[in-house]
Amino acid sequence: MPFLLLIEDDDAIRTGLELGLSRQGHRVVAAATGEDGLKLLKEQRPDLIVLDVMLPGIDGFEVCRRIRRTDQLPIILLTARSDDIDVVVGLESGADDYVIKPVQPRVLDARIRAVLRRGERDSTDSAAFGSIVIDRSAMTVTKDGQDLQLTPTELRLLLELSRRPGQALSRQQLLRLVWEHDYLGDSRLVDACVQRLRAKIEDVPSSPTLIRTVRGVGYRLDTPQ
């Protein structure tokens, strides 16, 4: 049973989502502010966080950033605004996915399960790309022998790219493979995640040698020469 932390300031929405998500088979603990949420996170170790963007005190983006400093657990943003700067900022601050209010619990549930699946092991081999070594059995990535802290989404993205080295994958393909979104997936998710992944694995993130952009198509993982 997945254990979720819900951070949402509006009482009605919090109660409603708690009800709906519990109904979908999740164990839910809820917080009304970002501060409370961060405190609960330390005490309870949830599997995933559902985070409202508009919070009193420290807002959702800041909460997201603070969690990311120490933790790679999946975060799904709950945003009331689809326009749009919110989504970009949210993805840049490290969120794995986002849903827009009002959201049906089953849709949110599908997203939660998809995110959680990204951390699951699917094969047992390993691969090396330059100084990067991907150990699929341990689900770890090392750079020059040092462990890299990747979120499940970043890890899954790297795994999907490394499964087809040298082959370009379109954003829509990656959205299906990693995020399990349908054909209307938001390609900004891919771009934001690639940026974060580059920041972690590339020597110089602004001139990537591993994850290359293929103009008009998408991204490709190369073995450096």
Added chain:
Amino acid sequence: MSRAHGGLFGLLRWTSLRLRLIAVFALVALTAAVSVSGIAYWLNRDAVLTRAQNSALNDFRDSLQRNASSLPVEPTCKSLGIAANRIGGPDTYQVVLIDNSAGGPCAERSDGSTFSMDDVPASLVRAVNTKHTKDDGRYHLHWERISLEGHPYLVAGARINGDGPTGYMLKSLDAERKDLNSLAWSLGIATLLALIGAALLAQAAGSAVLRPVRRLGEAAKRLGEGQLDTRLKVSGTDELAEMSRTFNNAAEQLEGRVEELRAREAASRRFVADMSHELRTPLTAITAVTDVLEDEADALDPMIAPAVRLVVSETRRLNELVETLMEVTRFDAGTAKLRVDEVDVADMIMACMDARAWLDSVELDAPRGLLATIDPRRLDVIMANLIGNALKHGGSPVRVSLRREGGPDGEIVIVVSDRGPGIPEDVLPHVFDRFYKADASRARSEGSGLGLSIAMENAHIHGGDITAANGSEGGAVFTLRMPVRPPAEDDEGGATRANGTAGTNGDDGKGSPPPGGSTRSGEGGAEGPAGGA
């Protein structure tokens, strides 16, 4: 004359102000010059002629008297001839002396003269031969001006010594005429110069007046084109400056008024946007529990279950309406952005129909591999609205065809046609209007009335267009045209361009579409105007 003037002004009124001004100036100059010249000419003419005439007549009289005294009492024709030569001459005037008294009628002329009595008007002869009773029955000297073969002459006659011979003189006035002619020419040239001067003056005055007028005209035109900050420079205190000042005031007031209206419109738009935004919070809370209610509805009291289902379905409807409303406010506010990606258009259409379970009722003719850089979500909205509308009003089979026109950088053309009754001609121009319903009496229906208008907005934001028409075999035909590549799209990878809109990602498309194939995106368009199928 006045009628001629009226006609002239009538003509000029239709031409430019400048021309009118020139004409008036010229007319004034002409009148002044002609009257001055005329008066000068006539005065001069009179003076010149009188002087020439007087000197000739005095000379003639003196000469006549001087020579008459040397004539015998009954002169012969010969002596008359000698006398005539003495009196006149080729340098002065020609003379004829007549005597009917003694030696029979004889008429002697001076040498080299062609002057004869035939040239003397009968009236003059009569006057000369008349005794003036008031003056003791003497004869007087009489004169007349005549014209012989086109040349002006002075002719005069007098009797010598009472009943003696009669002398006539003929003096050419050609020299005087020449003088007068050259005077007339000078005056004519002066008049012409005055006219030209007047025209130039009128032109200058016209420019001085018309330049500000033209500036005003241009400013008014700019103002009309929407440049409300247009102002004129006011210089001086004349009527034109006053006019500029009035214009500036008017423009200022107009600008203020437009700003006020804009602010009010922006406020009302913001209100709609804020309102629909505010509606989301309670809707989110309600929506969060609708699934719970729906799942439990079967287990509820049969009296309560329909109520619960109604709440659930209407909540979803409300969600869709708010979503559509927010989409519209984004288009109105201009904040709707493209979030483009390169996709296979045929795959997109397939997926759109698949998500709504329309594959069985739509014939698709779309070659795969046709790639376009578009916003997938927006194309989905367009297709869902067009196909949904066709299914609702035209009925199946609906045909959807896809092709590319104009090469790799051309446009994609998607045609959606149905076999329904088509769209009435009077409705056709309004099918993309918001909330337009072909049948005004039609009660509340499932759609929002915004679907086709939103489809159109979505096409426009791509730089494309949708047209509605009736097919040759009946049925409505909607044609979507969109450029393969949106204009000015050059960022890296082409996918991170904009912040998108309704964020329907993954919620409805994959979830179970409600019965009837109406999903959130498709819903809006289902309210078409195709006229109550």
